[in-house]
């Protein structure tokens with residue numbers, strides 16, 4: 001479980017997070033949803049210690065994040081941020097090997113190569129493996145970066161808007177793969193999603209944020225109601241039942 005207790009965060013005079021407390025269940029996919037500016041990315045970056053925690057606490061399986069050495073943190077959690085723009089001339093294959101660095105420390109072993117080959121297969125990167133990141137389209141680069149995160153094989157995976165730049169085919173493929181990799185390896189994946197139908201279809205748990213606070217937390221069935229979506233996004237929508245999942249009709 002990830003335990004977040006009384007986390008507040010300010011930038012200048014602006015209160016970005018206001019006393020956020022929540023428990024993210026162990027094993028499975030938790031979707032973090034909410035309007036632009038709600039504080040999702042800020043919370044994720046505090047959870048990965050990319051920003052220093054100034055108040056409150058965050059613990060992974062009872063282990064306090066603030067007092068865990070950096071080398072240990074790299075083996076507990078991995079993160080894909082929205083700012084993951086790598087401009088150096090590095091090939092996709094080398095990028096994936098870079099993800100293994102906390103384990104091989106510059107001297108890859110056969111198991112590191114095996115993990116990378118596997119990721120190239122799973123993320124359908126064969127045609128891109130030798131190409132430089134700078135030569136890829138936005139969506140291709142995004143897939144490579146997500147594959148790198150998975151090569152780190154951490155118990156906790158934090159992904160900020162992984163569907164950015166992905167077309168319909170790869171967006172669905174990624175969510176299916178996320179679900180498969182999360183459940184097969186008993187991982188805990190926290191994913192910021194703007195596409196609430198993807199959250200409804202693939203998440204086990206949903207956390208909805210608004211103005212720096214957690215508004216709702218529960219199963220997709222509990223969170224995705226007409227009333228909650230009105231409150232979160234100020235939109236009138238229909239919520240349908242489709243193949244056992246909620247389908248939110250919001251585009252017409």
Ligand SMILES: Nc1ncnc2c1ncn2[C@@H]1O[C@H](COP(=O)(O)OP(=O)(O)OP(=O)(O)O)[C@@H](O)[C@H]1O
Nearest residue numbers: 011014016034035036037038039040041042043192
């Ligand atoms: N470096 C910064 N300086 C000033 N304000 C910031 C900074 N970073 C974020 N903010 C503000 O913090 C608030 C929360 O931003 P955050 O990126 O966490 O929201 P979000 O829910 O992830 O939004 P989005 O869905 O648009 O990505 C916003 O009001 C944003 O303008």
